[in-house]
Amino acid sequence: MAEPIVKIRELTKLYSQGEIQVTALDRITLDIAAGEFLALMGPSGSGKSTLLHIIAGVDRPTSGQCLVQGVDVTKLNESALADWRNHNVGFIFQTFNLIPVLTAAENVELPLLLTRLSRTQRRKQVETALEVVGLADRAKHLPRQLSGGQEQRVAIARALVTDPALIVADEPTGNLDSHSAQEVLGALQSLRKDAGKTIIMVTHDPKAAAFGTRQIHLEKGELS
Amino acid sequence: MTIPTFILKNALRNKRRALLSISSGAVSLFLLVTLQVALRELTLPPQSAGAELRVAVRNKISITNPLPVRQRGIIEKIPGVEAVTPFTWFGGKYKGEEGMSFAQFAMDADKLHSVFGEAKMNGDGYEKFNATKDACVLGKITADKYHLKVGDQMTLDSTIYPGSLSFHIAGIYFGTPDDRNMLFRQDYLDESIGEPGYVGMWWLKVKSADDMVPVIKAINAAFQNTSAEVRAESERNFQLGFISMLGNIKTLIASISTVVVFTLVLVTASTMSMAVRERFRELAILKALGFRRRELFAFILAESFGLAVAGALLGIGGAYCLYTFGDIGKMTAGIFVSFEVTPRIMGVAALVAALLGIIAAVAPSLSVARMSVVNGLKTLD
Numbered sequence: 001m002a003e004p005i006v007k008i009r010e011l012t013k014l015y016s017q018g019e020i021q022v023t024a025l026d027r028i029t030l031d032i033a034a035g036e037f038l039a040l041m042g043p044s045g046s047g048k049s050t051l052l053h054i055i056a057g058v059d060r061p062t063s064g065q066c067l068v069q070g071v072d073v074t075k076l077n078e079s080a081l082a083d084w085r086n087h088n089v090g091f092i093f094q095t096f097n098l099i100p101v102l103t104a105a106e107n108v109e110l111p112l113l114l115t116r117l118s119r120t121q122r123r124k125q126v127e128t129a130l131e132v133v134g135l136a137d138r139a140k141h142l143p144r145q146l147s148g149g150q151e152q153r154v155a156i157a158r159a160l161v162t163d164p165a166l167i168v169a170d171e172p173t174g175n176l177d178s179h180s181a182q183e184v185l186g187a188l189q190s191l192r193k194d195a196g197k198t199i200i201m202v203t204h205d206p207k208a209a210a211f212g213t214r215q216i217h218l219e220k221g222e223l224s
Numbered sequence: 225m226t227i228p229t230f231i232l233k234n235a236l237r238n239k240r241r242a243l244l245s246i247s248s249g250a251v252s253l254f255l256l257v258t259l260q261v262a263l264r265e266l267t268l269p270p271q272s273a274g275a276e277l278r279v280a281v282r283n284k285i286s287i288t289n290p291l292p293v294r295q296r297g298i299i300e301k302i303p304g305v306e307a308v309t310p311f312t313w314f315g316g317k318y319k320g321e322e323g324m325s326f327a328q329f330a331m332d333a334d335k336l337h338s339v340f341g342e343a344k345m346n347g348d349g350y351e352k353f354n355a356t357k358d359a360c361v362l363g364k365i366t367a368d369k370y371h372l373k374v375g376d377q378m379t380l381d382s383t384i385y386p387g388s389l390s391f392h393i394a395g396i397y398f399g400t401p402d403d404r405n406m407l408f409r410q411d412y413l414d415e416s417i418g419e420p421g422y423v424g425m426w427w428l429k430v431k432s433a434d435d436m437v438p439v440i441k442a443i444n445a446a447f448q449n450t451s452a453e454v455r456a457e458s459e460r461n462f463q464l465g466f467i468s469m470l471g472n473i474k475t476l477i478a479s480i481s482t483v484v485v486f487t488l489v490l491v492t493a494s495t496m497s498m499a500v501r502e503r504f505r506e507l508a509i510l511k512a513l514g515f516r517r518r519e520l521f522a523f524i525l526a527e528s529f530g531l532a533v534a535g536a537l538l539g540i541g542g543a544y545c546l547y548t549f550g551d552i553g554k555m556t557a558g559i560f561v562s563f564e565v566t567p568r569i570m571g572v573a574a575l576v577a578a579l580l581g582i583i584a585a586v587a588p589s590l591s592v593a594r595m596s597v598v599n600g601l602k603t604l605d
Contacts, residue, residue, distance in 0.1 A: 058512055058597035079516050086514025093601070097509045101237045106225040111513045113227055158513075170601075 006032035011064035024050045026221040037192045037199045039212030046218040056168045090159025092169035096151040098143040105139040108157045129157035149180025169201040185211040235527045245495040249535020252488040257543035280462035281426035284453040290422035304435030309335035312424035316380025326366040328406040330413040349395020359394035363403035492584035500588035508600020525585040532581030
């Protein structure tokens with residue numbers, strides 16, 4: 001097997017709730033191969049979102065290691081981590097989280113504002129990303145002019161516009177009807193198949209998880 | 225899209241709030257400029273062309289105490305003195321008005337040109353003033369205000385002397401920093417009140433600027449230990465002495481200005497806090513996408529600064545246009561004859577706007593900086 005893109009070793013995350021300490025993740029060890037579509041399942045409070053956040057570099061573990069493409073994201077300072085996220089991770093959220101005053105194209109362009117790309121280059125990449133998700137004709141639409149499924153596909157375009165190796169999706173179909181959910185999951189599947197992206201998706205839904213190449217379950221902070 | 229476009233779209237996402245915020249800034253800065261100009265006009269009255277050669281002589285006890293006529297001969301003999309005229313406050317009310325809307329002074333007609341030479345008159349105003357005992361000359365502002373012209377008669381009821389006096393307008397003067405006063409002849413006043421042998425003040429002109437200090441010293445010394453000791457001073461010092469009596473007004477204006485600035489800071493800070501709180505989720509997303517604290521701070525600062533600058537442009541620009549191109553005499557019913565919005569005042573107001581733009585951005589920026597991406601994202605679900 002090739003070197004995994006994500007390598008997690010003895011990862012523990014403890015939260016303090018007043019005087020009580022809650023174990024969100026308990027010495028997790030996990031490898032995720034490049035090009036994998038991993039469905040991370042588990043009940044609420046099982047720690048799946050926490051694990052996703054640590055892999056994506058938006059949260060820090062209490063102990064343990066989390067290497068993504070060889071970089072231990074737990075060791076990076078805040079500024080370096082922000083830069084790393086911009087180049088290496090694409091985010092997809094349950095509630096789409098598009099900026100309402102920006103058009104679909106402008107929303108997709110947002111992560112590119114941090115790069116040194118010219119305006120023309122940025123526009124080209126945005127067009128490509130929107131084409132990938134089948135929304136090139138909706139480039140100038142504001143989020144409120146799009147359906148939920150279309151909004152989530154714009155979010156997918158935003159996640160892949162910087163061409164990251166890793167895409168993390170936190171309940172991406174949680175707010176969608178079944179038809180839109182199928183569209184979004186299909187788009188994610190295509191990203192893995194056609195673009196070789198590694199996708200980690202948190203979901204409650206077994207039907208959504210079935211789109212993944214592997215499913216793992218978390219229960220009370222432990223892999224089951 | 226560029227970063228400035230992104231900032232602009234964010235700033236204008238709630239157009240009504242942005243408009244109200246800019247308007248509140250504009251109104252406050254307009255008020256601040258107005259107060260500062262008023263303060264300047266009160267504390268630094270405009271100086272007339274001949275002021276550097278003029279000396280005001282008043283009773284040392286109080287300006288309301290008169291001076292004996294016999295002092296004139298002594299003053300005239302002091303080396304360096306070119307011309308002397310009495311200058312007596314009449315305190316008249318015109319057309320039964322409640323208050324005095326313009327000042328009236330009695331003086332020597334033949335000294336008007338030599339002492340107050342900057343007053344210009346068309347036609348034979350000076351000659352008529354010299355020739356006719358009940359003649360008066362009137363400042364253009366007052367003449368315009370009451371639609372008075374040369375040849376008209378006007379009657380004033382004095383609040384100091386018994387009865388009324390009627391005058392014929394011999395000329396309308398202009399060209400002084402305050403073309404509002406009415407000047408009439410001291411001999412007419414003396415005659416009407418029975419030659420009391422007193423005048424209100426002396427105003428004199430010295431021959432050169434070098435004579436100013438020696439003349440002032442000589443006048444003060446000449447009447448020392450007499451029944452009417454005097455205080456001679458340059459016109460500028462005389463004006464500033466008046467202004468020192470406005471101490472409370474200065475404090476009041478300064479206090480109002482402080483309140484205006486403080487309110488402005490609160491309004492802008494509150495607007496920015498609301499704007500950022502509404503967008504907390506989006507800012508967390510931006511952080512997740514790779515935007516750093518400093519970039520988010522720059523966004524918030526630019527937005528806050530932009531609102532403040534827009535308010536400043538409207539408020540300061542509005543004040544400048546109104547006071548530069550408007551008729552301040554009409555606007556203030558003659559209270560102010562000039563109302564100059566100086567570059568310094570505009571600069572101070574712009575600085576206040578810039579500072580409040582920065583201060584208003586501090587609190588929301590700190591809360592965004594402290595926000596962890598996870599906590600920000602948690603507000604999403």
